Amino acid sequence: MGAAYYRAESESGDHVEDPSEDALFMLIDDLNDSDNTFVVIQPDEDDPVWFTSVAVLDEGGYEVVRRDTTRREHDVATVTSINRIARDLTIWMAARDFPG
Numbered sequence: 001m002g003a004a005y006y007r008a009e010s011e012s013g014d015h016v017e018d019p020s021e022d023a024l025f026m027l028i029d030d031l032n033d034s035d036n037t038f039v040v041i042q043p044d045e046d047d048p049v050w051f052t053s054v055a056v057l058d059e060g061g062y063e064v065v066r067r068d069t070t071r072r073e074h075d076v077a078t079v080t081s082i083n084r085i086a087r088d089l090t091i092w093m094a095a096r097d098f099p100g
Helices: 022-027 083-096
Strands: 007-011 016-017 039-041 050-056 063-069 075-078
Touching: 007 022, 016 050, 022 083, 050 083, 063 083, 075 083
Parallel strands: none
Antiparallel strands: 007 016, 007 039, 039 050, 050 063, 063 075
Protein backbone atom coordinates (compact mmCIF):
# COMPACT_ATOMS: atom_id res chain seq x y z
CA MET A 1 0.00 0.00 0.00
CA GLY A 2 1.28 3.49 -0.87
CA ALA A 3 1.74 6.42 1.43
CA ALA A 4 -1.35 8.19 2.71
CA TYR A 5 -1.98 11.59 1.18
CA TYR A 6 -4.43 12.76 3.80
CA ARG A 7 -6.12 11.50 6.93
CA ALA A 8 -9.53 11.96 8.50
CA GLU A 9 -9.71 11.77 12.28
CA SER A 10 -12.69 12.25 14.55
CA GLU A 11 -12.70 13.50 18.12
CA SER A 12 -13.31 9.93 19.31
CA GLY A 13 -10.05 8.82 17.71
CA ASP A 14 -11.55 7.03 14.70
CA HIS A 15 -9.39 7.64 11.66
CA VAL A 16 -9.22 6.71 8.00
CA GLU A 17 -6.28 7.13 5.65
CA ASP A 18 -7.27 8.67 2.29
CA PRO A 19 -11.00 8.36 3.03
CA SER A 20 -13.45 7.76 0.23
CA GLU A 21 -16.73 9.63 -0.01
CA ASP A 22 -18.43 6.69 1.72
CA ALA A 23 -15.85 6.67 4.55
CA LEU A 24 -16.37 10.42 5.07
CA PHE A 25 -20.12 9.86 5.18
CA MET A 26 -19.70 7.21 7.89
CA LEU A 27 -17.34 9.36 9.98
CA ILE A 28 -19.72 12.32 9.80
CA ASP A 29 -22.76 10.14 10.46
CA ASP A 30 -21.07 8.87 13.66
CA LEU A 31 -20.72 12.41 15.07
CA ASN A 32 -22.85 13.39 18.06
CA ASP A 33 -23.26 16.36 20.38
CA SER A 34 -21.52 14.88 23.43
CA ASP A 35 -18.21 13.07 22.92
CA ASN A 36 -17.60 12.90 19.17
CA THR A 37 -18.42 16.39 17.91
CA PHE A 38 -16.00 16.88 15.02
CA VAL A 39 -13.85 15.31 12.32
CA VAL A 40 -10.75 16.90 10.78
CA ILE A 41 -9.28 15.99 7.39
CA GLN A 42 -5.80 17.17 6.44
CA PRO A 43 -2.66 16.03 4.67
CA ASP A 44 -0.66 13.40 6.51
CA GLU A 45 2.41 15.63 6.91
CA ASP A 46 3.98 18.11 9.30
CA ASP A 47 2.57 21.63 9.00
CA PRO A 48 -0.20 20.91 6.45
CA VAL A 49 -1.17 23.77 4.11
CA TRP A 50 -4.84 22.82 3.96
CA PHE A 51 -7.48 21.24 6.18
CA THR A 52 -11.18 20.80 6.41
CA SER A 53 -13.36 20.06 9.40
CA VAL A 54 -16.95 19.13 10.11
CA ALA A 55 -18.49 19.87 13.51
CA VAL A 56 -21.93 19.19 14.97
CA LEU A 57 -23.95 22.35 15.66
CA ASP A 58 -26.14 22.64 18.77
CA GLU A 59 -29.06 23.89 16.70
CA GLY A 60 -28.76 21.02 14.21
CA GLY A 61 -26.74 20.52 11.08
CA TYR A 62 -22.99 20.78 10.69
CA GLU A 63 -20.43 23.53 10.37
CA VAL A 64 -18.04 22.78 7.51
CA VAL A 65 -14.72 24.66 7.41
CA ARG A 66 -12.39 24.48 4.41
CA ARG A 67 -9.04 26.24 4.50
CA ASP A 68 -6.15 26.20 2.03
CA THR A 69 -3.36 28.68 2.80
CA THR A 70 -1.65 28.22 -0.58
CA ARG A 71 -4.81 29.33 -2.39
CA ARG A 72 -5.90 31.82 0.27
CA GLU A 73 -9.20 30.00 0.69
CA HIS A 74 -11.19 30.02 3.91
CA ASP A 75 -14.82 29.02 3.73
CA VAL A 76 -17.29 28.30 6.54
CA ALA A 77 -20.73 26.92 5.79
CA THR A 78 -23.66 25.39 7.64
CA VAL A 79 -24.94 22.24 5.95
CA THR A 80 -27.60 19.72 6.97
CA SER A 81 -27.05 16.93 4.43
CA ILE A 82 -24.29 14.43 5.22
CA ASN A 83 -24.44 13.23 1.60
CA ARG A 84 -23.74 16.74 0.36
CA ILE A 85 -20.89 17.29 2.84
CA ALA A 86 -19.15 14.02 1.92
CA ARG A 87 -19.54 14.67 -1.82
CA ASP A 88 -18.43 18.31 -1.68
CA LEU A 89 -15.41 17.56 0.52
CA THR A 90 -14.33 14.69 -1.73
CA ILE A 91 -14.40 17.02 -4.74
CA TRP A 92 -12.66 19.83 -2.83
CA MET A 93 -9.87 17.56 -1.55
CA ALA A 94 -9.29 16.12 -5.02
CA ALA A 95 -8.32 19.62 -6.17
CA ARG A 96 -5.64 20.05 -3.47
CA ASP A 97 -1.91 19.78 -4.16
CA PHE A 98 -0.26 16.58 -2.94
CA PRO A 99 3.47 15.81 -2.74
CA GLY A 100 4.88 13.79 -5.62
